[in-house]
Amino acid sequence: MSNRLRELRKQHGVTQDELASAVGVTRQTILALENGRYDASLRLARKLSCYFCVTIEELFFPEEEQTEEIRQKGE
Amino acid sequence: MTMDFRKKMKLRFYTAFVLLALGAAAIVLGVVFDAEYASPLGAVLLVMGVARIVQYRRIMTNEDTLRKYEVAETDERNLMLWTKARAAAFSLTIVLAALVSTVLYLLHRDEIARTLSFTLYAMLILYYAAYAIYKKKY
Numbered sequence: 001m002s003n004r005l006r007e008l009r010k011q012h013g014v015t016q017d018e019l020a021s022a023v024g025v026t027r028q029t030i031l032a033l034e035n036g037r038y039d040a041s042l043r044l045a046r047k048l049s050c051y052f053c054v055t056i057e058e059l060f061f062p063e064e065e066q067t068e069e070i071r072q073k074g075e
Numbered sequence: 076m077t078m079d080f081r082k083k084m085k086l087r088f089y090t091a092f093v094l095l096a097l098g099a100a101a102i103v104l105g106v107v108f109d110a111e112y113a114s115p116l117g118a119v120l121l122v123m124g125v126a127r128i129v130q131y132r133r134i135m136t137n138e139d140t141l142r143k144y145e146v147a148e149t150d151e152r153n154l155m156l157w158t159k160a161r162a163a164a165f166s167l168t169i170v171l172a173a174l175v176s177t178v179l180y181l182l183h184r185d186e187i188a189r190t191l192s193f194t195l196y197a198m199l200i201l202y203y204a205a206y207a208i209y210k211k212k213y
Contacts, residue, residue: 021146024149025146025150025151026146026147026153028152032152043151
């Protein structure tokens with residue numbers, strides 16, 4: 001799942017360490033999230049979206065093809 | 076910093092003294108009763124006990140270090156990694172034990188092969204029991 005974590009973090013002028021400390025995870029987890037190697041749990045996603053004052057959907061989003069596939073299955 | 080984590084660290088700190096005491100006791104018993112494996116095992120436990128006491132003392136006297144440890148232990152990615160590593164180690168152990176057990180039977184080392192096989196069966200039974208319990212719980 002893609003995310004805007006790095007973009008928002010830089011916009012807010014926050015280091016990975018500061019962000020990790022604020023949401024209660026290690027810096028390595030923030031790094032893994034930014035590099036797309038790890039998907040956050042709902043709890044962590046909510047904490048991050050609260051920190052940046054955005055919705056979860058504005059912070060995390062699946063690839064366009066996945067979204068389309070899921071949408072078609074729902075119809 | 077949660078009080079629960081501070082209490083947990085204190086418990087580990089005191090448990091390290093138990094480890095140290097067990098190590099010392101094993102060394103003494105090994106010497107007194109001339110038991111081959113007791114003294115080296117005791118030495119290992121003693122060293123582990125001392126190392127843990129030093130480590131936990133260092134952690135508990137520094138708030139920043141204590142907090143970093145709490146974060147590292149509750150970090151969801153770390154928990155995921157530990158769970159994955161344990162699962163992989165378990166799976167590989169099962170395969171390895173099965174292979175070694177088979178080889179031992181072929182080499183007519185029946186008693187060792189049987190012991191290893193029974194250990195393997197016990198591990199599998201425990202795995203399925205744990206799975207059933209977790210399936211009901213979650």
